[in-house]
Amino acid sequence: MSVRPEGAIVGSVAGGELPPDDVVVTALRAGDEAMFAALLDTWSGGMLRVARSYVSTDHSAEEVVQDTWLAVIGGIDAFESRSSVKTWIYRILVNTAKKRGVRESRTLPWSSFEQDRAAGRDLDGVPWKAFAEAWPTPESEALASEVRGLIAEGLARLPPRQRTVITLRDVEGCTSEEVCEILEISAANQRVLLHRARTAVRGWLADYFESVKQPE
């Protein structure tokens, strides 16, 4: 597993990359169904994952994504290229998810992010370095799928704002600029949330590898 370069386009269901924004917008306005389908298939998976950081059920997440796409269909004629299509769609998604999340009382205002507790690196007073053991290389598919499951569980345990940021950045491959624009937060704020989330997820993976370690 390697770290994606900054700003990499995430592999999509459709496989291919989407054409430039102006081509996409022109096609959508002209009623090009294949283009709309490509967009749906490329972004809906990521949108579902981001929606889940705001709402509590799969069904709610699906409704948020559906309502977002309906708003995109209704708003494409009025879209002004002040932001990228992706950022525009994700902003609609986040606003839609927030409204719904408030109803489900799942979200807090971003300004209260300081209350997110930083994940500690100590485990019962044991210095963390004792746990920076070498990890097994996830060569086997079994281990890789185990890790995927752990990560999904870990994301669900994160404070909501941390979860949103790490999902956009590390799962979906958005740049920090895109995330700041989508969530309307500062670069420093974004970085703090991302770092806490990454630290927590690393910690959970470390605990897991520690627990399955073969005795020497």
Add this chain to the structure above:
Amino acid sequence: MKRFTCDELAEHLTAYLEDALDRPARDGVRAHLACCEGCERYFEQFRVTIGALGDPPPEKLPADVRARLLSAFRERRRL
């Protein structure tokens, strides 16, 4: 060049990866990583974690939702 304790180093890793550190801090991170095996390993795990996050199981919209959206697109009112 800035000097970091191991704990301080760990707190700077995201900023380091984002290229958001000033030069003395960046050099300090590099120097520390070069001579501290524990932190080097921690950093490696941090990067493995980021890599693993970027490899989620595929997700799709349910077929009925997708079909509904495609027909909504077809039927949108032209102005």
